[in-house]
Amino acid sequence: MERLIQKIIQGDKRSVAKAITIIENDLQEKYDLLQHLYLHKRRAHVIGITGAPGAGKSTLVDRLIQEIRGEGLKIAIIAIDPSSPFSGGALLGDRVRMQKHATDSGVFIRSMGSRGTLGGLAKATKETVRILDMMGNDLIVIETVGVGQSELEIMNVADSTVVVLNPGAGDSIQAFKAGLMEIADIFVINKSDLPGTQKLYHEIELLIETTKQKAEWKPPIVKTISTEHQGIIELWTSLQNHFSFIKEKGILDRQRREDLAKEFEEILHQFFQHQIEQWKKQDTYHVIMDQIYHQKLNLIDVAKQTYQQLINEKNE
Known part of the structure; x- marks a missing residue:
């Protein structure tokens, strides 16, 4: 196990994949591995990307990878895909969409099936975050399943949570019903070239004013057209601002202690x-x-x- 841990610290992708498989499949070595993982202090900025299906989360993550890699930072992506209730298998479509980054040594992509777990995440997500942190990544992005009203588990894993909405889909009301308003650190209106963008923007503004009156951090609203790389720089800037804010205020330490x-x-x-x-x-x-x-x-x-x-x- 010591050799595996050393390989992970050195950034060996094959060893990282092996460690994640041990956790996912509850293999005999799991708790031996966990003992080493919990000795490692988390350093990476963990970003959660959530929202309804079809909101364009995968394309948004793909463009965000490009922006982050442009600054020379190492990034890992955990893409959670819904598992079949019959076979237990998952399509792993998100990994296919991000395939162009597969040959980049500074990018690690892992697709995981939800395997019936509620909350939009896979059972082994938290442990996988620790493995990817130990690997030396600067950022870890988690893209949730996108089932709409059961995505709240991401708040117990991510340092910064991005809620992705679309104009004309009634998403702001759905987000309010689902409790997503409460966990959002940043709102993204993706596909903002569609009609209804301004209406959705004002709806979110109103909900923020209603629900975040006493909050230290007021979630910014970022308009993006991810297919054209529009708004991605603004999103990345907002993520950096949020991470700096929670570190300076001691919120990050408190969150991680609670997690x-x-x-x-x-x-x-x-x-x-x-x-x-x-x-x-x-x-x-x-x-x-x-x-x-x-x-x-x-x-x-x-x-x-x-x-x-x-x-x-x-x-x-």
Whole structure:
């Protein structure tokens, strides 16, 4: 494992891909790898790009890569694609759209299937961010699934969250309903050459005034036409301004501390879930379930006893 970690630190893409696969597939080496990852202090600026399907997120990310690489910065992209509920596979279409960057040594692109995870992210997103940070990237961009009203998990991973909207699609109302207004650090009106751009701009302005009255940071609204590279420089400037702001105000440290606490809780859940899955394979589990079903045992009492038993087994 030490050799793999060294290779990741050196920026070896093959080793990075191997480490991400270990995390994604819950392989035996996962927790050994995580122990090394959590010793590494995060440095990269993590950017979340979210919004409804068809908003042009992938093209926007593609153009943003060009802008960032123009300054010589290293960048990694995690493109989350929806998984099939039947096969569990994903089309990984976002990676196809960004293929022209594949030969750039300063760009690393990883597509991940959501695998049924809600919130617009994949299960292994947080750990993958840590791997890509250890790799030495200056920026890590996460493009969410784009399912509309369940994209809020990105706020627990990204330092800066960009919400992408389109004119004429009723997106501002959808964003308000979904809670996206609350998590947006920057708004992008993409395809701003379409009718209804000014109307959407004023709607967002009004919502910002309504919901962000006491906020230290007022989200800027950036108009883009990503297919023509318009507004991308303004977006990149807004992202840099936001990152500088949250660092200076101590918000970045506070956010990352809260994110670490959430990760700690999630790992605890994983340990318990693993123990429960092992217990379900035993005959006693099925006997107890049968007794609960026939009301010979009380479900709550059994749950309390089982919890205590699992704690005792872990301590032993």
